[in-house]
Amino acid sequence: MTRPAAPFVLVVEDEPKLASLVVDYLHASGFEAHHVADGRDVLAAIVERKPDIVLLDLMLPGRSGLEVFKDIRARADIPIVMVTALVEEVDRLIGLELGADDYVCKPFSPRELIARVKMVLRRAARAEPTATPGLTLDESRYEARLDGESLDLTPVEFRLLKMLASNPGRIFPRDTLLDGLYADHRVVADRTVDSHVKNLRRKLSRVRPEEDLVHSVYGVGYKLDI
Structure with a gap:
């Protein structure tokens, strides 16, 4: 019996140590993962890798996370979890009002992040798909x-x-x-x-x-x- 492909996570994070830690935890939890550090490289990675979910840091070199977020939403219906050190309530509200599927503030527990990824993917799987372009x-x-x-x-x-x-x-x-x-x-x-x-x-x-x-x-x- 063929096993279903593991969910693919695109990790967008400019802190190398944190990105490596998150990728390691994702792999240990049965996910496939790819890391991108520059905001200018995200869309190309989405086209090439076709991830099931994106972990998106808001403080990125090249392009801001909010700009990248809007570009992703304009091109693909992919669940997005915002990851950021901006803990002010206004930033949290801005993120969720833009349509983020979840919001995680640094510092965070990698186990909690994995649990949130699983929750968002389950919620996305329950959503009824449409066959209408766009x-x-x-x-x-x-x-x-x-x-x-x-x-x-x-x-x-x-x-x-x-x-x-x-x-x-x-x-x-x-x-x-x-x-x-x-x-x-x-x-x-x-x-x-x-x-x-x-x-x-x-x-x-x-x-x-x-x-x-x-x-x-x-x-x-x-x-x-x-």
Whole structure:
């Protein structure tokens, strides 16, 4: 029986001793790992190595960790754990609001870091994947991103997009969409879905202004073309 490949971790850290320690612990815990020390080399390493998760130090030579973070998010849906000595609350909030999957402050226990890596990977594995290019949906956070940009959806808009994205090109009748929009199954007017679609279109168009991704089919319902 073929064993599944070990998860691959890209360690982005400019302190050689710390990076070596983290890589050693990762290897001992059954992970594959590769170390990058310069912020300018991260994207190339991601393209070449295709990691399952990135441990990203924020204080890097070449390019700042926040710049690298934004570039990664714009190009790939990879879990990212920020690792930094910046312990102020504002830095922590900035990191999480950008979409970091976790945040670890130095000094840290390598065992704790490994535990957090495993937790983030388990959470990512539970997230329902989408087959729509450029679109990622994280149901655990009710977070949707298109081409790396956050759509800032309400819970109802997220559920609407999730249904449409579950089968791109399929026409969903209004009744079917309404049944899945509200967690408490409240009774609402048929035209309510039209209002939510209008808001969803507006938010999608901020990212792709040249495209109309949600199409209405007269007398039937809506479909997502992406």
